[in-house]
Amino acid sequence: MVTKHDVQSRGVSDDFRKQVLGYGLTTAEILYRRPDRQWLLQSYVWQNYDMFPKFPVLCDFLAFWEKQLDGPLVLVTVAHSRLIKPAELRAVDGVFCLH
Numbered sequence: 001m002v003t004k005h006d007v008q009s010r011g012v013s014d015d016f017r018k019q020v021l022g023y024g025l026t027t028a029e030i031l032y033r034r035p036d037r038q039w040l041l042q043s044y045v046w047q048n049y050d051m052f053p054k055f056p057v058l059c060d061f062l063a064f065w066e067k068q069l070d071g072p073l074v075l076v077t078v079a080h081s082r083l084i085k086p087a088e089l090r091a092v093d094g095v096f097c098l099h
Contacts, residue, residue, distance in 0.1 A: 018049040026050035028058055029077045035070035042071070052080045 030044045050057040055078065065073065 015049060023049040023051055024080050026052075026055060026058060027079045030062075030065075030073065031075040031077075032065075032071040032073050035072075041074060050080070055080075 026048060028046045030046060031041050032044065034040045034042055046058070046061060048057050048061075058076075058078065062073065062076065065071075
């Protein structure tokens with residue numbers, strides 16, 4: 001397992017570090033009601049690196065939304081994809097030499 005200390009070297013972006021630590025790109029479509037026109041739904045797309053399956057970064061953002069913004073949440077749809085995946089290893093059955 002890779003630790004946070006292992007990926008804190010200079011020259012590596014924060015996004016790459018998060019990917020190595022297990023974060024994946026998370027996209028959330030947030031449907032909310034307009035505060036001035038409650039009958040009107042509006043869509044907001046949020047994207048950040050987050051941990052599957054608990055999504056702590058998204059949960060923090062949604063808590064901020066509910067506390068600080070006037071538009072009440074209606075529906076949140078989440079999509080998550082890991083950008084760095086383990087390498088696929090296969091055993092070699094034989095070696096063939098070609099001249």
